[in-house]
Amino acid sequence: xxxxxxxxxxxxxxxxxxxxxxxxxxxxxxxxxxxxxxxxxxxxxxxxxxxxxxxxxxxxxxxxxxxxxxxxxxxxxxxxxxxxxxxxxxxxxxxxxxxxxxxxxxxxxxxxxxxxxxxxxxxxxxxxxxxxxxxxxxxxxxxxxxxxxxxxxxxxxxxxxxxxxxxxxxxxxxxxxxxxxxxxxxxxxxxxxxxxxxxxxxxxxxxxxxxxxxxxxxxxxxxxxxxxxxxxxxxxxxxxxxxxxxxxx
Amino acid sequence: xxxxxxxxxxxxxxxxxxxxxxxxxxxxxxxxxxxxxxxxxxxxxxxxxxxxxxxxxxxxxxxxxxxxxxxxxxxxxxxxxxxxxxxxxxxxxxxxxxxxxxxxxxxxxxxxxxxxxxxxxxxxxxxxxxxxxxxxxxxxxxxxxxxxxxxxxxxxxxxxxxxxxxxxxxxxxxxxxxxxxxxxxxxxxxxxxxxxxxxxxxxxxxxxxxxxxxxxxxxxxxxxxxxxxxxxxxxxxxxxxxxxxxxxxxxxxxxxxxxxxxxxxxxxxxxxxxxxxxxxxxxxxxxxxxxxxxxxxxxxxxxxxxxxxxxxxxxxxxxxxxxxxxxxxxxxxxxxxxxxxxxxxxxxxxxxxxxxxxxxxxxxxxxxx
Numbered sequence: 001x002x003x004x005x006x007x008x009x010x011x012x013x014x015x016x017x018x019x020x021x022x023x024x025x026x027x028x029x030x031x032x033x034x035x036x037x038x039x040x041x042x043x044x045x046x047x048x049x050x051x052x053x054x055x056x057x058x059x060x061x062x063x064x065x066x067x068x069x070x071x072x073x074x075x076x077x078x079x080x081x082x083x084x085x086x087x088x089x090x091x092x093x094x095x096x097x098x099x100x101x102x103x104x105x106x107x108x109x110x111x112x113x114x115x116x117x118x119x120x121x122x123x124x125x126x127x128x129x130x131x132x133x134x135x136x137x138x139x140x141x142x143x144x145x146x147x148x149x150x151x152x153x154x155x156x157x158x159x160x161x162x163x164x165x166x167x168x169x170x171x172x173x174x175x176x177x178x179x180x181x182x183x184x185x186x187x188x189x190x191x192x193x194x195x196x197x198x199x200x201x202x203x204x205x206x207x208x209x210x211x212x213x214x215x216x217x218x219x220x221x222x223x224x225x226x227x228x229x230x231x232x233x234x235x236x237x238x239x240x241x242x243x244x245x246x247x248x249x
Numbered sequence: 250x251x252x253x254x255x256x257x258x259x260x261x262x263x264x265x266x267x268x269x270x271x272x273x274x275x276x277x278x279x280x281x282x283x284x285x286x287x288x289x290x291x292x293x294x295x296x297x298x299x300x301x302x303x304x305x306x307x308x309x310x311x312x313x314x315x316x317x318x319x320x321x322x323x324x325x326x327x328x329x330x331x332x333x334x335x336x337x338x339x340x341x342x343x344x345x346x347x348x349x350x351x352x353x354x355x356x357x358x359x360x361x362x363x364x365x366x367x368x369x370x371x372x373x374x375x376x377x378x379x380x381x382x383x384x385x386x387x388x389x390x391x392x393x394x395x396x397x398x399x400x401x402x403x404x405x406x407x408x409x410x411x412x413x414x415x416x417x418x419x420x421x422x423x424x425x426x427x428x429x430x431x432x433x434x435x436x437x438x439x440x441x442x443x444x445x446x447x448x449x450x451x452x453x454x455x456x457x458x459x460x461x462x463x464x465x466x467x468x469x470x471x472x473x474x475x476x477x478x479x480x481x482x483x484x485x486x487x488x489x490x491x492x493x494x495x496x497x498x499x500x501x502x503x504x505x506x507x508x509x510x511x512x513x514x515x516x517x518x519x520x521x522x523x524x525x526x527x528x529x530x531x532x533x534x535x536x537x538x539x540x541x542x543x544x545x546x547x548x549x550x551x552x553x554x555x556x557x558x559x560x561x562x563x564x565x566x567x568x569x570x571x572x573x574x575x576x577x578x579x580x581x582x583x584x585x586x587x588x589x590x591x592x593x594x595x596x597x598x599x600x601x602x603x604x605x606x607x608x609x610x611x612x613x614x615x616x617x618x
Contacts, residue, residue: 077574088570089570091585106580163574
């Protein structure tokens with residue numbers, strides 16, 4: 001489903017961060033990427049989703065066989081690529097519900113589908129919000145404004161549930177969450193797992209992976225995948241640290 | 250005897266003052282001597298009227314319509330206010346139109362400046378204990394230079410909500426001035442929306458008696474290519490226990506120029522004044538400019554006063570976040586800008602009016618995105 005080959009990327013035009021990254025995530029699978037600070041994990045999430053200034057300088061990003069490296073962020077979103085941000089951005093003045101509706105219908109328009117009517121949309125959101133313990137009041141507030149860290153992360157997962165993407169990238173979704181919030185968010189993520197959907201889970205810690213059992217764990221260091229294995233690899237990293245991989249890179 | 254036709258805006262402005270006496274004569278003499286404001290005048294350093302009105306001449310006219318007939322007209326015997334734009338407007342008309350709405354809740358005023366130089370003036374009185382909403386709409390033909398003064402008197406217990414929509418034609422200059430007096434326990438809530446115009450200056454000079462008087466001054470400006478909006482306020486707090494809340498937000502894009510000058514003057518007698526002034530500007534591109542000068546002048550020692558000024562640009566991260574969710578860049582930009590300005594429109598209580606204004610702003614924003 002997602003096939004990354006020899007990906008090189010730099011930030012702001014000059015500083016190389018990704019240095020020949022290879023990664024393949026078939027549909028229906030959840031892959032975790034772990035790695036020390038500065039190894040390029042967040043950069044990878046931005047390059048995949050098309051953030052301005054994060055350009056692929058070599059290699060390819062194939063999504064369902066199509067190279068998406070030159071597509072605008074919204075075009076990639078309409079194709080089903082979703083990024084749960086490490087630091088969800090505040091958008092003052094735009095109510096969360098309005099934002100989600102505009103986003104959903106923009107994606108639907110881009111795919112040549114009919115827009116979702118207001119009553120259908122409300123029903124759709126209510127079902128998803130319930131699972132994530134998100135109140136109607138919260139949805140009336142501007143996007144991420146005045147939300148706690150945990151609320152912001154829950155809202156990211158709600159957006160994923162509402163937009164129903166085909167491929168999710170979760171960038172440190174566990175950061176800033178207490179144990180209870182981690183459980184709620186993980187349940188939300190698990191509810192999104194399906195044979196038709198792929199997932200890339202970027203994290204520093206084993207604890208998120210206890211809840212979201214990944215099929216494959218990759219270790220990233222200095223802009224490359226340096227090791228891959230089963231869930232036991234995450235446990236090994238938790239016990240021994242990244243040191244040997246950093247040195248190997 | 251040959252009639253000498255005015256060759257510039259100043260001569261045209263001075264024409265009706267011929268033979269004027271009293272305060273009108275004094276003002277005309279001063280005007281003749283110093284001319285129209287230029288960048289050399291501290292109060293006008295970002296808004297050069299002389300330059301902006303170059304090429305505009307001929308007698309114009311302000312077409313004025315109101316939803317009800319005025320209560321009375323009166324020859325103004327003295328200048329009630331003492332600032333240039335207001336004097337220019339009020340001195341230029343013989344009869345001032347007065348409204349004192351008692352049996353209605355909404356008053357609509359429509360000012361349309363036709364090509365050429367013109368003046369108009371009106372005064373709205375908020376009678377004691379009365380509540381009134383006034384909607385003012387300003388528009389123009391191209392190449393119009395109008396000085397319009399609309400003064401307000403808010404008597405004790407009166408509640409006046411004022412919404413001003415300025416939608417000027419390119420190549421037109423509007424100096425809109427308001428002298429406002431708010432008596433004890435009076436409430437005055439003003440929202441200005443200014444868009445378009447070669448040079449638009451909305452200047453409010455407000456005197457609050459304190460004693461529970463509440464004043465809200467909000468404004469939003471939107472300036473694109475060739476447009477210049479200047480929001481200038483001076484609030485004088487005269488007595489104790491007065492409140493002021495002021496928020497101005499503006500967007501400059503495509504070479505537009507925004508100006509905010511705000512001054513709060515708290516007299517020694519005005520203890521326990523609670524006054525807050527904020528200006529936030531957003532400059533979309535390098536061609537555009539926003540200048541701001543917020544000032545506090547406080548002579549009382551037991552007050553809460555604050556001012557803030559922030560000028561930034563579109564939040565690139567927010568833009569990316571919205572695009573990542575599927576919104577096309579143009580739509581994301583529009584939504585960000587609209588929501589930025591929206592805070593300044595929050596005090597408009599009439600939903601339909603607020604919706605109309607939001608619609609106009611959205612229309613204007615189309616050329617931004």
